[in-house]
Amino acid sequence: MLDPKRPRILQVSNGFGYAWDNTKPFGEHVDAASLKLDGAPIDPARTYRVTINDYLALGGDGFAAFKGGTSAQFGIYDVDALVAYFGSHSPIAAVPPTRITRMN
Numbered sequence: 001m002l003d004p005k006r007p008r009i010l011q012v013s014n015g016f017g018y019a020w021d022n023t024k025p026f027g028e029h030v031d032a033a034s035l036k037l038d039g040a041p042i043d044p045a046r047t048y049r050v051t052i053n054d055y056l057a058l059g060g061d062g063f064a065a066f067k068g069g070t071s072a073q074f075g076i077y078d079v080d081a082l083v084a085y086f087g088s089h090s091p092i093a094a095v096p097p098t099r100i101t102r103m104n
Contacts, residue, residue, distance in 0.1 A: 008061045012099050013051075019101040031103065053078045 009020070019034035035042040042048070052066060059067045075081065086092065 008063070009100065010056075010063070014095065014099070017099040017101070019103050021103040023104055034101070 012018070015038045017034070017036050019031045020029045021031060022029060033041070037048070049071075050066075050069070055061075056063050057066050057069065057072070076084075
């Protein structure tokens with residue numbers, strides 16, 4: 001069961017960002033107007049493809065919204081994808097922590 005006193009914050013990929021407000025009620029922390037992809041606001045009328053692991057896709061850690069996804073596609077295991085990425089992009093520099101902004 002999800003504990004509101006222990007919020008889960010997803011780390012997001014480069015190009016995606018959002019702001020969250022810890023003073024809002026549980027389930028309303030993320031400021032929907034702040035959701036952006038490559039600097040452009042997320043359009044609720046569009047369809048977006050996201051990449052997540054099976055655990056989150058099944059609603060793990062309380063992220064039940066992912067269970068509503070459609071057109072699931074399956075690829076290699078996430079650890080294999082990570083190893084392949086590091087192998088072809090190393091060395092990898094740390095990026096500034098600007099993708100998630102806490103509003104308070």
